[in-house]
Amino acid sequence: MPTSANSIVADAGMPTRLAAAYLRWELSRRRWIAVWVIGAIGAAFAIFVAVTLGDAAVLWLLALWVALIGAIVGLTYRMTRTSVRRAHPAGSSISVQVGDEGLAYESAMGRGDVRFAALRAVHATPDAVLVRLHTSPAVALFPRAVFTDDDLARLQRAITPGR
Structure with missing residues (x-):
């Protein structure tokens, strides 16, 4: 993916x-x-x-x-x-991979995958990327540095088809 x-x-x-x-x-x-x-x-x-x-x-x-x-x-x-x-304890690795169908992430707590269809909203700030899912009121919080501008654009396009 x-x-x-x-x-x-x-x-x-x-x-x-x-x-x-x-x-x-x-x-x-x-x-x-x-x-x-x-x-x-x-x-x-x-x-x-x-x-x-x-x-x-x-x-x-x-x-x-x-x-x-x-x-x-x-x-x-x-x-x-x-x-x-x-x-994300100090010294631990954080990784995010954005693919054609969703994103995969890995941190000290484990790893997970999120399909684009599950994304409700993505908000980027200079320090963080906040990801909201349709299935939960909680917000996933990622460091902005693990996303390229192209990754964020791809996530936004997946949430708003036709953009």
Whole structure:
């Protein structure tokens, strides 16, 4: 199946870079944009109530909201970084092969194959490639360095036939 193969060796900073790339991607999705909009409206309302009524208690609710969102974001980053560190420990090899029917990958956790028909979306950032499948809400996270521009173009064409 594979026609092109790319391989890199994971470095100690890879989990941090991939987790940050995932978090930037996740926080720019529609559901998080809704959270930001609701938060901004809530903050404006809290400040309005605090100034108009002189009730500072509502500012505590705003602080609680900010702390909760911060905790969720921090926990997501930490869990992603830990998962990447487990899948790609420093010094381990990561390889991706993109072929005519799909992609094959290998890391310290093992190997796998994904047919193009199973791909739902592919998002590339300068540090990472995020792959979403039709069969799972989870996101597969790969270092960008294991994909050539041609590999990414082939994946995009497979997802959007006729392009």
